Amino acid sequence: MRNSIFKRWLFFVGGMIILSLGVALTIKGRLYGLGPWDVFHYGLWDTFGLTIGSWSIIVGAVIVLFTAVALKRLPKLGVYINMFTIGIFIDVFNFLLPEVDGWVMHGIAFTAGVIVMAFGIAFYITPNLGAGPRDTLMLFFIEKFNMKLSSARNLMEAFALVGGFLLGGPVFIGSFLIVFLLGKLIEKFLPVTRRMLVRFIGHDDPDIIKVI
Numbered sequence: 001m002r003n004s005i006f007k008r009w010l011f012f013v014g015g016m017i018i019l020s021l022g023v024a025l026t027i028k029g030r031l032y033g034l035g036p037w038d039v040f041h042y043g044l045w046d047t048f049g050l051t052i053g054s055w056s057i058i059v060g061a062v063i064v065l066f067t068a069v070a071l072k073r074l075p076k077l078g079v080y081i082n083m084f085t086i087g088i089f090i091d092v093f094n095f096l097l098p099e100v101d102g103w104v105m106h107g108i109a110f111t112a113g114v115i116v117m118a119f120g121i122a123f124y125i126t127p128n129l130g131a132g133p134r135d136t137l138m139l140f141f142i143e144k145f146n147m148k149l150s151s152a153r154n155l156m157e158a159f160a161l162v163g164g165f166l167l168g169g170p171v172f173i174g175s176f177l178i179v180f181l182l183g184k185l186i187e188k189f190l191p192v193t194r195r196m197l198v199r200f201i202g203h204d205d206p207d208i209i210k211v212i
Contacts, residue, residue, distance in 0.1 A: 025116055028099065028100055036175065037134060040167070043164040043168050052090055052091065194209065
């Protein structure tokens, strides 16, 4: 049992590192735009300095504090690990990856980034160890205002996209492709990542995510 939990946590952290690589790749291909929250983090960095990863952590921390007070309960451990791991590794990969020039190279970086992001998200949600700060905010809207999940998610992403655009973040066709296609890519990867985790653990585990 302990070995199974340890391996699920390794898978969880590994998925977030993969996700961070995907985000960094889309940043290198930013001529095509970024995902809504990354537009917001990029705009904050462009306006106030620090790093994109730092703003990812700061925004996540504000959301965690808000939802903890509003819902009167502390988030699970996975939320904090998610917040710091992704923010730190976005900066690590953003530093390591070279800048690219031209629409073709930006397109290659952006496309690779979206695919890697989707795989990373499927990878880290498969162990079923907790959502990220922004997911807890979505759950707040659902719980407090009886909103549908899709409506809550769309509201959050619209706020992040508009806020990031006003701060100078890159918004283009890729931003909307991420909104509409990322979820479908994640669905495609989930059966793959589930099989990978089952093989990694050595047996099926009732606590890992089910794929319908």
